[in-house]
Amino acid sequence: xxxxxxxxxxxxxxxxxxxxxxxxxxxxxxxxxxxxxxxxxxxxxxxxxxxxxxxxxxxxxxxxxxxxxxxxxxxxxxxxxxxxxxxxxxxxxxxxxxxxxxxxxxxxxxxxxxxxxxxxxxxxxxxxxxxxxxxxxxxxxxxxxxxxxxxxxxxxxxxxxxxxxxxxxxxxxxxxxxxxxxxxxxxxxxxxxxxxxxxxxxxxxxxxxxxxxxxxxxxxxxxxxxxxxxxxxxxxxxxxxxxxxxxxxxxxxxxxxxxxxxxxxxxxxxxxxxxxxxxxxxxxxxxxxxxxxxxxxxxxxxxxxxxxxxxxxxxxxxxxxxxxxxxxxxxxxxxxxxxxxxxxxxxxx
Numbered sequence: 001x002x003x004x005x006x007x008x009x010x011x012x013x014x015x016x017x018x019x020x021x022x023x024x025x026x027x028x029x030x031x032x033x034x035x036x037x038x039x040x041x042x043x044x045x046x047x048x049x050x051x052x053x054x055x056x057x058x059x060x061x062x063x064x065x066x067x068x069x070x071x072x073x074x075x076x077x078x079x080x081x082x083x084x085x086x087x088x089x090x091x092x093x094x095x096x097x098x099x100x101x102x103x104x105x106x107x108x109x110x111x112x113x114x115x116x117x118x119x120x121x122x123x124x125x126x127x128x129x130x131x132x133x134x135x136x137x138x139x140x141x142x143x144x145x146x147x148x149x150x151x152x153x154x155x156x157x158x159x160x161x162x163x164x165x166x167x168x169x170x171x172x173x174x175x176x177x178x179x180x181x182x183x184x185x186x187x188x189x190x191x192x193x194x195x196x197x198x199x200x201x202x203x204x205x206x207x208x209x210x211x212x213x214x215x216x217x218x219x220x221x222x223x224x225x226x227x228x229x230x231x232x233x234x235x236x237x238x239x240x241x242x243x244x245x246x247x248x249x250x251x252x253x254x255x256x257x258x259x260x261x262x263x264x265x266x267x268x269x270x271x272x273x274x275x276x277x278x279x280x281x282x283x284x285x286x287x288x289x290x291x292x293x294x295x296x297x298x299x300x301x302x303x304x305x306x307x308x309x310x311x312x313x314x315x316x317x318x319x320x321x322x323x324x325x326x327x328x329x330x331x332x333x334x335x336x337x338x339x340x341x342x343x344x345x346x347x348x349x
Contacts, residue, residue: 064096064123111172274291300328
């Protein structure tokens with residue numbers, strides 16, 4: 001009787017797993033990428049993600065890439081995010097592109113506790129359904145995805161072998177002020193919708209803004225290889241000042257290694273004053289050459305030639321060289337090439 005019950009439970013579980021997957025193709029994504037749904041214990045919900053996994057020989061494991069969607073989009077968005085899936089298929093990595101509660105204009109999204117729970121749960125799901133190499137679980141994102149990547153570094157450092165953040169928002173309250181002053185009121189209104197008002201409206205909204213900001217959590221991220229990247233023109237031709245990534249760096253490293261706040265302010269006010277190292281060269285960045293770089297332990301920040309964008313080849317080749325529990329590898333080889341256009345790098349933010 002117990003055997004029969006066990007078989008019944010296994011059959012029900014397998015049917016549920018099959019029902020939770022939608023094999024239909026996803027517009028814009030390579031063949032084989034499809035939608036799965038997974039359970040999140042914190043609110044007993046089912047959440048969606050794009051997914052692809054290679055077919056591997058018995059006993060072989062593969063790296064897992066958790067690719068994070070941008071601020072105003074969700075898990076089905078294509079554009080430059082398709083490049084993450086292409087990399088995974090070319091290199092035999094497992095691909096996830098979770099929704100984590102969609103665009104950042106609701107209380108459940110924008111760096112909420114549920115957003116963090118969603119990422120934990122989708123990584124757990126992947127480990128249950130694919131041969132994940134625990135030493136090679138990575139996260140990558142740009143813009144709102146960079147914000148999410150930084151939060152994950154601070155709130156879930158135990159999960160990751162490496163995190164690559166591009167043009168991420170480090171401080172929600174500061175960005176609310178910056179976007180308001182710049183006339184980008186759509187972002188300010190989305191923040192207000194998510195946290196219940198302007199961050200400076202009262203103690204509750206300021207506490208929400210702080211809770212959802214990477215700066216609050218990044219002191220926990222020193223154990224994670226964390227690569228922070230930002231285009232020097234961002235904040236002018238783009239929506240997030242490059243000072244956010246410099247402040248994120250400061251939040252991780254000890255006080256003795258921090259960049260002076262006065263310098264950050266001066267460099268953003270006059271980008272020409274940003275100190276340049278004539279010997280700084282990194283072929284992974286291509287035409288988006290690094291202009292300024294600061295490294296301490298497992299944390300690095302790079303200001304590169306460009307705006308509000310990601311250099312996929314630099315992000316993914318760097319991640320490929322990282323291993324959980326090992327010091328960051330700051331001299332990664334070019335593991336694979338990935339053709340991406342200027343439109344790919346700047347799309348969908």
